[in-house]
Amino acid sequence: MQQATTNGTQFETPAEINVETLVHDDKIHASLYTDPHIFEQELEKIFYRVWVFVGHDSEVPEPGDYVTRQIGRQPVLMVRDKAGAVSVFLNRCAHRGTLVCPAESGNARAFTCPYHGWTYDLSGQLTGVPFPGAYGPDFNKGDHHLPRVARCDSYRGFVFASLSPEGPSLAEHLGIASRLIDRACDLSPEGELDLSAGWVKHRYMSNWKMIPENDTDGYHLGFVHRSVLKSAGSQYQLFIGEESNNKGLLRDWGNGHTEIEFSTGYKQPFEWFGGAPDKYAAYLAQLEHSCGKAEADRRVFEGPPHALIFPNLFLAEMNIALFYPLDAEESIQWHTPMFLKGVPELNTRLLRQSEAAMGPASFLLPEDITIASRNQAGLHARQPEWLDLSRGRNREYVDEQGRIVAHFTDEVTNRAFWKHYRTLMAQV
Amino acid sequence: MLSDTEYRAVEAFLYTEARLADEARYAEWEALWEDDAIYWVPAHPSGDTDPRRQMSHIYDNRSRIATRIKLLQSGYRYSQEPASFMRRLISNIEIEKTDAGEFVVGSNFLLLELSVQARHDLRQWGGRTIHKLRWVDGQLKMFWKQVLLVNAAEPLPNLTFLI
Numbered sequence: 134m135q136q137a138t139t140n141g142t143q144f145e146t147p148a149e150i151n152v153e154t155l156v157h158d159d160k161i162h163a164s165l166y167t168d169p170h171i172f173e174q175e176l177e178k179i180f181y182r183v184w185v186f187v188g189h190d191s192e193v194p195e196p197g198d199y200v201t202r203q204i205g206r207q208p209v210l211m212v213r214d215k216a217g218a219v220s221v222f223l224n225r226c227a228h229r230g231t232l233v234c235p236a237e238s239g240n241a242r243a244f245t246c247p248y249h250g251w252t253y254d255l256s257g258q259l260t261g262v263p264f265p266g267a268y269g270p271d272f273n274k275g276d277h278h279l280p281r282v283a284r285c286d287s288y289r290g291f292v293f294a295s296l297s298p299e300g301p302s303l304a305e306h307l308g309i310a311s312r313l314i315d316r317a318c319d320l321s322p323e324g325e326l327d328l329s330a331g332w333v334k335h336r337y338m339s340n341w342k343m344i345p346e347n348d349t350d351g352y353h354l355g356f357v358h359r360s361v362l363k364s365a366g367s368q369y370q371l372f373i374g375e376e377s378n379n380k381g382l383l384r385d386w387g388n389g390h391t392e393i394e395f396s397t398g399y400k401q402p403f404e405w406f407g408g409a410p411d412k413y414a415a416y417l418a419q420l421e422h423s424c425g426k427a428e429a430d431r432r433v434f435e436g437p438p439h440a441l442i443f444p445n446l447f448l449a450e451m452n453i454a455l456f457y458p459l460d461a462e463e464s465i466q467w468h469t470p471m472f473l474k475g476v477p478e479l480n481t482r483l484l485r486q487s488e489a490a491m492g493p494a495s496f497l498l499p500e501d502i503t504i505a506s507r508n509q510a511g512l513h514a515r516q517p518e519w520l521d522l523s524r525g526r527n528r529e530y531v532d533e534q535g536r537i538v539a540h541f542t543d544e545v546t547n548r549a550f551w552k553h554y555r556t557l558m559a560q561v
Numbered sequence: 562m563l564s565d566t567e568y569r570a571v572e573a574f575l576y577t578e579a580r581l582a583d584e585a586r587y588a589e590w591e592a593l594w595e596d597d598a599i600y601w602v603p604a605h606p607s608g609d610t611d612p613r614r615q616m617s618h619i620y621d622n623r624s625r626i627a628t629r630i631k632l633l634q635s636g637y638r639y640s641q642e643p644a645s646f647m648r649r650l651i652s653n654i655e656i657e658k659t660d661a662g663e664f665v666v667g668s669n670f671l672l673l674e675l676s677v678q679a680r681h682d683l684r685q686w687g688g689r690t691i692h693k694l695r696w697v698d699g700q701l702k703m704f705w706k707q708v709l710l711v712n713a714a715e716p717l718p719n720l721t722f723l724i
Contacts, residue, residue, distance in 0.1 A: 237714075331616045333604050336716035338680065360638040364631035465716040469616060481613050485620065493720040494602060494618040496632060499640035502719060506679030 150174070156555040158548065159523040163512045166340040172461040179444055179557050180205035184286070184293040184306045186446035186455050187211050189328040190219050191290060191474075192238070197255055200238045203457055204296060209282065210234050211292060212241075214255040221285045221294040222257050227277040244279070253279045289318045290326060291446070309534060310390035313438040317448050320432060321473035322419040328453055330484060332467040333492040339505035341458035344466060345441045346550055347501055348449070349391040351381055351541035352524070357504050361496045368405060371398045372541060381541030384532075389443030389553030391546035395450075396435040398541075405436030405450060406486075416476050437471065441546075443553055452487050462509055468492060522548055563658050571656050571664050574694060574701045579651055579670070582723035585644040590723055591630045595697065595704040598623040602724060606688070606713045618713065618720060633721070639678060640721040646675040647722060653689075664701075666692040674722065684718060687711050 150170055155162035165171055185204050188211045192200050199212040201224055208224035210233070226233050226246040233244040233253060243260065245252045252261035257279035262268070282294040286303035288311055293303050304311070318324055337344075347353065355362065355373030362373060372381045372395065380398035385391055395405065403410045410417070413433070420429040437450045447454035447468075454468040470487035472480040491498045525543025532538050539545035574593075581590040594600075602619040603610045612620045621629060632638045649672035657665045672686040693705035708724050710717075 330614060331604060331610075333616050333618060334714070334716035336718050338682075338718075357639070360632045360635040363635050363637065365628050467716075484613070484616065485625075488617055488620055489625070492616075492618060493717040494724075496628070499719040499721045500638070503640040503678050510679055 152558040153555050156551050156558070157519075157522075158552075159526060160519040160521055161551055162519055163515075163517075166342065166509065166512050167461055169461045172340075172458070174558065175458070176205040178560060179554070180296075180458070181207070182295065182297040182300060182560075183444060183557065184284075184295050184301075184303050185444065186442065187221050187292050187294050189290050189326065189453070190287060190292060191325070191327045191329055193219060194329075195240065197240045197242055198238075199234060199241060201232075201234055201236065204282075204294060205458065207296070208232060209294065210244075210279075212255055216256075218256075219285075219287065219292055220257065221282045221292065223280040223282065225280060226251055227259065227279065233279065251277075257281060289314050289324075306388055307442070308387050308390070309536070310386040310388065310440070310442060313386065313390070313392060313440040313442070313448055316432075316435065316438045317471060319424070320420075320437060321475055322416075322423040323473075323475040324423070325474040326453075327472040327474045327480075328469050330470050330472060330480075330487075332469045335466045335468070335491075335493045335498060335502065336463070337466065337502040337505055338463055339502070339509035340461055341456060341464040342550075342554075343505040343508060344456050344464065344501075345391075345444065345447070346547050347505065348441050348447050348454075349383065349393050349439070349546040350544075351379075351383055351393050352544070353501075353504070357500045358497055360500065365496065366407070368395070368399070368407065371395075371400070371404070376540065376542060379541050383539045383541060383543055383546045385537035385545050385549035385552075386440070387535070387549075387553075389550055390441060391443075391549045392438060392440035393541065393546070395439060399434060399436070402430065402434045403436075404434075406482075413479070416479050419475060441550075443550070449491065451483050452491050454491065466491075466498070522551065563656055567658065567664070568656060570701060571666055571694060572654060574703075575651050575654065575666065575668055575692065578692075578703070579649050583647040583649055583672075585633070585641070585722070587630045587633050587723070591626065593703055594623060594626060595695070595702045596623050597704050598626055599705050599707075600626055601705075601707045602710065602713070602720070603707070604713055606709055606711055608691075608707065608709045618710075618717070619708075619724075633723075638721065640719040641678070643677055645677060645722050648673055662696070664692075664694040666694060668692070672724070676718065678719075682718075686724065688713075 155165055187202050188200050193213040196213055196215045202209050210222045210224040213219050224232050224234055228251050229248055231246050231248045233246050243252050243254050250263040254260050259274040259277045283298040284295040372379050382394040382397050438448045439450050440448045445455050451471045452468050453471050456466040458464050468491040470483045489496050522544050525539040529537050529539040529545050537545050600621040604616045604618055649670050651668050651670050653669040655667045669689050674684045676682045688710040691707040692703050694701045694703050
C-alpha cells in the first residue's frame with residue numbers, strides 16, 4: 134500500500150486501481166482527476182501506448198532540422214534526416230542517458246553527447262565513440278544507436294509516435310477522424326499547413342483530461358466566455374442564448390476523437406474568420422483555382438475543424454494545440470496558428486486571431502484555464518463522488534457515417550472521450 | 562541631450578504607469594496610450610522576433626488594447642476576477658531622446674503577482690520593458706510598450722493582468 138496526500142488528508146490508495154470501474158456510460162468518478170496513481174496508469178496505458186501527436190513536418194523543413202518534445206514524461210526528438218525522412222527518437226544518449234539534444238529546436242549535422250562525446254548521425258546511427266580501443270571486440274556501434282520510438286507515422290504532415298510496438302496502426306487509430314485533418318489541410322490552396330510561427334505555452338493547474346473534455350464541450354461557451362461575448366464581435370455569438378437558436382452540433386468520431394461542428398450554425402461563408410467574405414477574394418480565387426468553385430465555396434463556408442484527436446492534438450479552428458500532462462494536477466498546453474501554405478497575407482491575419490484566441494494573454498483560453506483550476510480545487514471535496522455525464526443521452530443519434538451526434542450543449546463528446554479512455558485503461 | 566527635468570518626467574511616467582497597472586485602474590491606464598499604439602509581449606525573451614511571422618503573447622494595436630480593457634471591465638474576465646494583487650519594482654532606467662523629441666526608455670521590472678482567481682499562488686514575473694513616449698499637450702503619452710519577459714518562451718500561467 135502506498136500513502137497519498139490529497140488536500141492535506143492522508144489516505145490509503147491501492148497500488149493498482151481498477152480504473153474501468155470508475156468510468157460509466159453516464160457518470161465518472163471524481164478521483165479520476167486527482168489521484169496520482171491513476172495518473173501513473175494513464176502514462177503507461179495511454180501516453181506510452183497510443184499514437185501521440187509529436188509535431189508537424191513543416192516545423193523541420195530542411196535536413197538536420199529538429200524539435201524536441203515530450204511523450205508523457207519521456208523526452209523525444211523529431212528530426213529530418215539527409216534523405217528527407219522525419220523520425221522520432223527518444224532524446225537520450227545510449228551511453229549514460231544524457232539528453233543528446235537539450236535545445237528546443239534548431240539545425241544539426243549530427244548530435245554529439247556533451248558528456249563523453251558519443252556522436253549520432255541524423256538517422257540515429259552511432260558514428261563516433263571517443264577512444265574506442267577500451268571497448269572489447271564484441272562492442273558493436275550498431276547496437277548503440279539513438280533509441281527510436283517503437284512506431285512513427287504521419288498523416289498529411291502531422292507526425293505521431295507510439296511507444297508500443299503493437300496495437301492499431303495510425304490509420305486505424307485515426308479512423309474516419311482523418312477527415313477532420315483533411316478539413317484543416319484542404320483550406321490551403323496547396324493542401325498543406327505550415328506550423329512555423331512558433332508555439333506559445335500555457336501552464337494550468339488542473340488535470341490534463343479537463344482540456345480535451347473542455348475543447349469540445351459546447352455547453353460552457355456562453356458562460357465561461359461571457360467576457361469576450363459581451364465585449365467583442367465573435368462568430369461564437371451564433372452559438373449562445375436559447376438552445377433552439379443554436380444550430381451547432383457535437384460529434385463522436387470514434388476512438389476518443391470528438392468535434393464541435395460550428396458550420397451547421399453559420400449563415401455565410403468565412404463566418405469562422407469573422408465574416409466579410411469580400412476581404413478574402415484573393416484567397417478564394419486561389420482556392421477555386423486548386424479545387425473548383427463549388428468545392429472552394431463549400432470549404433470556405435464550412436471552415437476549419439474544431440476537434441480533438443485523442444489524446445493530445447486539438448485542431449482548434451485556425452490554431453493547432455497540443456498538451457502535455459505533468460502530474461495529476463498540472464498540465465501544459467502549446468498552441469500555434471494554423472498557417473495555410475500559399476496564402477501569406479491571410480496568415481498575418483491568422484497570427485493576430487491566434488493571439489486573441491489562445492494562450493496565457495489571450496481573450497479565450499485564460500477563462501477556460503481559470504475554470505479548470507476551480508474544477509480541480511472543487512474536486513477535492515469528497516461529495517458527490519460521481520460527476521454526471523448524461524446530458525443529451527435522450528436525444529443523441531447515429532448518423533449515416535456512424536458518428537454519434539448530439540446538440541451543441543450536450544455531452545456526447547465527453548462521453549466519447551471517456552468511453553475510449555475506459556477501453557484503453559481496461560487493457561492489461 | 563536629456564535634461565534633468567525630462568529624466569524626472571519620464572521616470573515619473575514609468576512609476577505612474579506601473580501603479581495604474583498594479584492597481585487594476587484600467588481606464589486610467591488605457592488613457593496613457595496614443596492612437597498609434599503598439600503593446601507587444603513577444604513569445605521569446607530576446608525581442609528580435611518578427612511579429613508578422615512569429616507568435617507573440619500580446620501584439621495589440623489601439624483597438625485591441627480597448628478590447629482587452631473592455632474584457633477586464635466586463636465583470637466576467639474570470640482569469641482576473643477578482644484582479645490579482647500586484648506590485649512591481651522598476652529600475653535600470655535608460656533614456657534616449659530622439660531627434661523628433663520622443664523618448665525611448667528601457668527599464669527592468671520585477672513584479673509580484675498574487676493570483677487569487679482559483680488558488681492563491683504568488684507568482685513572480687521579470688524582464689525588461691521598452692517604452693516609447695512623446696509629449697502631448699504637456700503630458701507624456703506612450704505609443705509603444707514592449708515587454709521582454711525572461712520566461713517568455715516557457716509555459717506561462719495566465720497573463721491577463723496588465724503587464
